[in-house]
Amino acid sequence: MNVVILQDLVKRFGNKKALDDISLDLQENCIVGLIGRNGAGKTTLLRTLAGYLRPTEGKVLVFGENPFDNIRVLSNVILMDDERYNPSASLWDLIDRAALSYSRFDKELAIKLLNYFNIPVKAKIKKLSKGMKTLFSLVIALISRSPLTMLDEPTLGLDASHRKEFASLLLKDYANHPRTIIISSHLISELENLMEQVVLIDNGKLVFHKAIEDVQRYALYLAGHRKVLEEVAGRHQVICRESMGERLVLGIVNHLTAEELRQLEMQGIEISAMSVQDVCVNLTAPGKGGVLDVIAE
Numbered sequence: 001m002n003v004v005i006l007q008d009l010v011k012r013f014g015n016k017k018a019l020d021d022i023s024l025d026l027q028e029n030c031i032v033g034l035i036g037r038n039g040a041g042k043t044t045l046l047r048t049l050a051g052y053l054r055p056t057e058g059k060v061l062v063f064g065e066n067p068f069d070n071i072r073v074l075s076n077v078i079l080m081d082d083e084r085y086n087p088s089a090s091l092w093d094l095i096d097r098a099a100l101s102y103s104r105f106d107k108e109l110a111i112k113l114l115n116y117f118n119i120p121v122k123a124k125i126k127k128l129s130k131g132m133k134t135l136f137s138l139v140i141a142l143i144s145r146s147p148l149t150m151l152d153e154p155t156l157g158l159d160a161s162h163r164k165e166f167a168s169l170l171l172k173d174y175a176n177h178p179r180t181i182i183i184s185s186h187l188i189s190e191l192e193n194l195m196e197q198v199v200l201i202d203n204g205k206l207v208f209h210k211a212i213e214d215v216q217r218y219a220l221y222l223a224g225h226r227k228v229l230e231e232v233a234g235r236h237q238v239i240c241r242e243s244m245g246e247r248l249v250l251g252i253v254n255h256l257t258a259e260e261l262r263q264l265e266m267q268g269i270e271i272s273a274m275s276v277q278d279v280c281v282n283l284t285a286p287g288k289g290g291v292l293d294v295i296a297e
Helices: 042-049 091-101 107-116 130-144 160-176 188-194 212-216 226-233 258-266 276-283 291-296
Strands: 002-013 016-027 031-035 057-062 077-080 148-152 180-185 197-202 205-211 219-225 238-244 247-253 270-273
Touching: 002 042, 016 042, 016 180, 016 197, 016 205, 031 042, 031 188, 042 057, 042 077, 042 148, 042 180, 077 130, 091 107, 091 130, 107 130, 130 148, 130 160, 160 188, 180 188, 188 276, 197 212, 197 276, 205 212, 212 276, 219 226, 219 276, 226 238, 226 247, 238 276, 258 270
Parallel strands: 031 180, 031 197, 077 148, 148 180
Antiparallel strands: 002 016, 002 057, 197 205, 219 247, 219 270, 238 247
């Protein structure tokens, strides 16, 4: 079953296209990493799926229906977005509201988790630190167990131990209550082990939608003598390169055969897999050089 269907989705703010002709299908019961640089359009896409923003053009279907002003859809969708909370609201009132809004919400477990994280349920939102506010929003979103759960930069403001605990909680609750979870982030390496699929967007455009295993196999680093690798570069798609005298490092899309890899190794070329984070960074790199090129000017 398709939980999300986007067809030629465009969202403009004035003359700027925040989302540019995106078509995408997402199935039920999967964890999707929505990846992109800051300003790529991730939050705009999530807010559109949550029914907060109407598209300028194109079609948006959530559970087969238009999500805007549709209580049947929106009662099955939650977006972790602590900006929507009134700063004067008490956590207890927000917990009660979540229990009324989401039929699968486990109020008792939510309170246990908040106590575990030392978040006082009688406090007001404005009294919480950034990290505590993030943890509160995460608990509400995860324990709502909505069939479409969206987490926007869920580790922002969390320390290393809390990020680890968040990952464990998400995986455990997902195993017990499968649903479609979209995690938006630019911190790819920390979330890679959670993702089953990756949606990469850049400047509002869809770059790819792939299974995590396909992204892990997508590209290679080749390092060695320039003369050998320049010949390779002429035959394969290069997504990054770095020169160091006669030594060259290439990042290429991995279409090499086993025989080609063997031949390169015999010529002294070092071959390594490109990480998921590096794939996403290299595919969305600006076409004007790096920051060091600015210094060199």
